[in-house]
Amino acid sequence: MYKGINASDGVGIGVARVAVEPDLSFTPHVPKDLAVEKERYTAAVAKFVKQTNAQIERMTATMGAETAAIMQAHNDFAEDEGIREMVLDSIESGMCAEQAVSDAYGTYYTMFSQMDDELFRERAADVADVKTGLLADLLGKEVINLSDLPERSIVVVHELTPSMTADMDRAHIVAIITETGGRTSHSAIIARALEIPAVLSVPDICTEVKTGDLLVVDGSKGVVIPDPSDADIEHYRVKAKQLLEWKAKLQEYRGKKTVTADGKKLLLVANIGNPDGANTALENDAEGIGLFRSEFLFMDAKAYPPEDEQFAAYQKVALRMKDKPVIIRTLDVGGDKEIPYLGLVKEENPFMGYRAVRYCLANPGQFKIQLTALLRASAFGDIKIMIPMITNVDELRQAKALVEECKADLDARGIAYNKDIEVGVMVETPAAAFIADDLAEEAAFFSIGTNDLTGYTMCADRGNDKVAYLYETYQPAVLRALKAIIEAGARKGIMVGMCGEAAADPLLTPLFISWGLEEYSVSSPSILATRRQIAHWTKAEADELAAKVMKLKTVTEVKSVLQAAVK
Ligand code: PEP
Ligand code: MG
Numbered sequence: 001m002y003k004g005i006n007a008s009d010g011v012g013i014g015v016a017r018v019a020v021e022p023d024l025s026f027t028p029h030v031p032k033d034l035a036v037e038k039e040r041y042t043a044a045v046a047k048f049v050k051q052t053n054a055q056i057e058r059m060t061a062t063m064g065a066e067t068a069a070i071m072q073a074h075n076d077f078a079e080d081e082g083i084r085e086m087v088l089d090s091i092e093s094g095m096c097a098e099q100a101v102s103d104a105y106g107t108y109y110t111m112f113s114q115m116d117d118e119l120f121r122e123r124a125a126d127v128a129d130v131k132t133g134l135l136a137d138l139l140g141k142e143v144i145n146l147s148d149l150p151e152r153s154i155v156v157v158h159e160l161t162p163s164m165t166a167d168m169d170r171a172h173i174v175a176i177i178t179e180t181g182g183r184t185s186h187s188a189i190i191a192r193a194l195e196i197p198a199v200l201s202v203p204d205i206c207t208e209v210k211t212g213d214l215l216v217v218d219g220s221k222g223v224v225i226p227d228p229s230d231a232d233i234e235h236y237r238v239k240a241k242q243l244l245e246w247k248a249k250l251q252e253y254r255g256k257k258t259v260t261a262d263g264k265k266l267l268l269v270a271n272i273g274n275p276d277g278a279n280t281a282l283e284n285d286a287e288g289i290g291l292f293r294s295e296f297l298f299m300d301a302k303a304y305p306p307e308d309e310q311f312a313a314y315q316k317v318a319l320r321m322k323d324k325p326v327i328i329r330t331l332d333v334g335g336d337k338e339i340p341y342l343g344l345v346k347e348e349n350p351f352m353g354y355r356a357v358r359y360c361l362a363n364p365g366q367f368k369i370q371l372t373a374l375l376r377a378s379a380f381g382d383i384k385i386m387i388p389m390i391t392n393v394d395e396l397r398q399a400k401a402l403v404e405e406c407k408a409d410l411d412a413r414g415i416a417y418n419k420d421i422e423v424g425v426m427v428e429t430p431a432a433a434f435i436a437d438d439l440a441e442e443a444a445f446f447s448i449g450t451n452d453l454t455g456y457t458m459c460a461d462r463g464n465d466k467v468a469y470l471y472e473t474y475q476p477a478v479l480r481a482l483k484a485i486i487e488a489g490a491r492k493g494i495m496v497g498m499c500g501e502a503a504a505d506p507l508l509t510p511l512f513i514s515w516g517l518e519e520y521s522v523s524s525p526s527i528l529a530t531r532r533q534i535a536h537w538t539k540a541e542a543d544e545l546a547a548k549v550m551k552l553k554t555v556t557e558v559k560s561v562l563q564a565a566v567k
Contacts, residue, residue, distance in 0.1 A: 002202045004177070005468070006222030007188035010197035011240040012175025013233060014152035016213040020206050022141040024132065028099040034091055041087055041097040044137040048078045048130065055147050058169075070302065073126040078134070083108060098138050105131035122302040122341050149173060154215050158206055160187035170194055175217035177205050177224055182471065184451035184462045184501050185336060191219075192523045193273065193280070199224055201465050250528040254285050258520075258531050260513055262538040267519040268531055269325065271499055274300075275313045278320040280524040285531075288324035290447060290521020291386070291499035292317060294370070295332050298339050304366055310373035318381025325382045327447060327499075327521075329426060330370055330399075332356045332388040335452075336463060351452075351461060356389030361398050372406045378418035385423045386447055391431035393438050399423065400442070428452035428500070433481040436488035446489045447521065450500025454478050473502040474558045479511065479550065486515040497521055507562040509533040514546035536567035 031037035056071045077083065083104050090100035105127055112124035136143045146155060146168045154175045155168075176198040181187040183200075191198035197219030202208075209215065209226060216225040216236050225232055258268040269290035270281035274297065281289060297305055297313050305313075317326055333339050334355020347353040360367040374385050387399045400423050410417050425432065425439050428449030432439060440446065450473050455462045457478050460470035472478070482502075489496035497519025502508050504522035506529065512520070513534065522530050545565050552558050 002177075002199075002205060002208065002224040002226070004199040004202035004205075004222050004224065005182055005188075005465075006218075006220055007181070007183050007185075007200045008176070008191035008196060008198035009220045010175075010195065010243055011219070011236045012154055012197045012215075012217040013228075013236055013240070014154045014174040014215065014217075015150070016156050016209045016211055016215050017149055017153045018156045018206055018209060018211045019146065020158070022136055022139075022143055024135045024139060024141065026098045026135075026139055029096050030094055031091070031096050034094075037091050037097050038088060040138060041091065041101065041134075044097070044101075044134045045078050045084075047137055048133045049075050051133075051145070051148075052078070055145070058147055070300070073123065073302075074130055074133075077105075077108075077123075077127055077130045098135060101131065101134050101138065105134070119303050125302070125340075146173075154217060156205055156209055160190065168194070170196070175199075175215075175219065177202055177209075177215075177217060179203065179205055180463065182462045182465075182468060184454075189271075189501075189523065190273070192525065193271075193277065195525045201468075250532060253528045253531045253535070256531065256535075258287065258534055260534055260537055260539060260542075262540070264513075264539065266513075266517075266534055267325075267497070268527060268534070269327075269497075269519060269521045270524045270527060271521050272317070272524070275316040275320075277524070278317045281527075282320065284524040284527045286324075286524060286527050288382075289317065289321060289326040289328075290497055290503075290519055292326065292328040293332065294329055295337050295339070298331060298333070298342075299337070301341075303341050304369070307369045307373045307376075310370055311376045314374055314377035314383065315380050318377050318383050321381055323382055325384060327384045327386050327424065327445075327497075328374055328377075329386045329388050330357070330367070330374075331360055333359050351455065357387050357395050357399060358389065361395060361402075364402060367399075368402055368406050368409075371403050372410065375403070375406055375410055375417040375421060376415055378421045379416040383418070383421065384445065385421060386426050386445075387423065388426040388449070389429060389452070390425045390427070390439065391429045393435065393442060396423075396425060396439060396442055424494075426499070427485050428456070430457050430481065433457075433485050436485045437492065440489050440492035440494050443494060445495040445497065446485060447519070448482060448485055448496070448498040448500060448517075450478070450482070450498060450502035453481060453500065454502075457481055472555050472559075473500075473505070473508065474562065475555045476550075476553060476558065479558070482511075483515050483550070486512070486517050490516045495519060504530050506530075506533040507559070507566050510537045510542040510545045510565065511549060511562075513537050513539060514542035533567065 052071055052074050086104040087100045109124050109127045112120055115121050149169045149172045151172050152174050153172050155173055156177045159180045160178050173196055176191050176196055178187055178200045181200040197217050199217055199222050216228045258266045267287055269288040270286035271291040273293045335351045377383050390396055422444035424445035425443040426449045427446050454473045458470045460467040486496050495518050499521035503520045504526035520530055549558055549561055
């Protein structure tokens with residue numbers, strides 16, 4: 001049995017598909033028949049183009065034509081006349097197809113990666129992808145494509161990146177296992193949003209299991225069982241059935257208001273990562289969007305997305321959600337969120353470095369493009385702007401000043417927007433927690449980012465297994481910070497919400513009710529369970545439990561008291 005981090009609940013019984021980079025090394029040889037060699041190359045290109053077209057078709061259906069268009073660059077490079085001539089000339093001079101492809105695409109890769117223009121430099125990645133695809137085919141190796149998998153696949157990867165998930169074949173994937181990442185890493189967040197059971201940070205799993213191995217993945221416990229016995233399979237089938245029954249039972253909360261047992265109305269909204277997430281949010285009965293992680297738009301692009309493209313994405317969410325509130329977070333780059341074309345230099349301590357609002361304020365030209373796109377979209381729904389990683393009042397003032405500049409520009413362009421758009425703060429640093437009173441005077445709302453706040457408060461990186469035992473929102477230090485933030489917001493009369501993963505933790509719900517948290521932003525599949533949990537507590541009961549918990553000194557005590565109380 002392998003043990004990892006329980007990142008996304010549920011049971012998956014299926015066959016491993018280990019997606020490691022294939023070994024594409026080869027020994028060059030002199031081909032016997034040049035015509036056959038040219039034919040091998042032509043066939044590899046045709047196969048590559050066919051596969052890419054199928055991928056574009058699937059992506060268009062699931063993610064829209066704009067996102068799918070990114071893949072067209074692959075076909076353009078596969079069929080490029082200049083490259084084709086280069087490859088055929090090399091074969092004609094006696095090279096094997098593998099060497100000819102490797103040389104030609106290698107030359108183009110170097111050329112693009114050395115260009116001054118960032119847009120062209122970005123093309124180098126496409127060239128490299130095409131080279132890998134063609135070489136793998138010529139060598140008879142398989143590049144596992146997560147968009148086209150057999151039924152009941154268990155994806156085993158070193159790291160699940162947002163681009164891998166962009167066109168993942170959700171219908172055929174029953175579980176995910178990775179070698180890196182924690183509960184709040186983006187892989188985990190994506191797995192939960194897609195309702196795929198996931199176990200992360202299993203050491204060496206890519207070498208321990210082979211494609212074709214039968215596995216059982218228990219995402220709730222964080223275990224992977226290789227070569228399961230009949231009894232194991234039966235046990236987990238029962239468990240999977242119970243989970244389904246639990247989900248069916250939660251349906252009774254569909255269409256209901258989110259109220260505590262003594263009738264206080266709270267707001268239950270969803271976290272989304274792309275515009276289509278709004279559909280999933282509505283399907284799961286969300287009352288709005290509490291966090292649209294806009295960086296996914298930037299991560300899926302090859303260059304900084306222009307104003308119109310961003311506007312279209314934000315407008316789509318606004319229109320889908322109609323008059324429901326939609327909080328869109330401005331670009332949160334850095335830390336574990338890499339966007340290669342922004343050219344951020346690798347830092348010693350990326351989580352404490354140049355990220356989120358720091359990057360945005362240092363690049364006001366880019367920042368204003370996003371703010372303008374958000375303002376334009378605000379004419380189509382109840383959009384609010386949220387600034388991540390705030391540590392001081394100056395940052396908030398500067399961001400708000402830029403919003404005002406963008407408003408003036410839009411006035412000059414005669415474009416409509418909501419003049420009273422709210423600008424709120426994501427409270428996710430201890431600094432912001434300490435000055436919550438001051439921030440609350442200038443922010444329209446707070447949304448607490450417990451994923452980062454837990455890490456920064458405990459000085460424990462969310463992706464570092466060695467300090468995972470410290471990364472706990474139940475730690476008394478984190479709970480005190482949360483209480484202080486919620487109470488500071490309430491004192492100043494602004495709405496306080498929470499969009500970190502803790503918002504969906506049933507153990508913590510009574511504490512939040514007691515302290516006065518008004519908005520709970522959770523992944524779409526967690527909506528009904530959170531509504532159920534909220535419905536089980538009165539303020540008086542929650543107060544009693546909170547008073548007891550806040551006297552406790554250790555995380556173990558806190559957890560055991562909360563576990564005993566959960567309803
Ligand atoms: C957080 O930090 O709690 C949060 C919601 O944002 P992210 O996980 O994207 O950093
Ligand atoms: Mg964060």
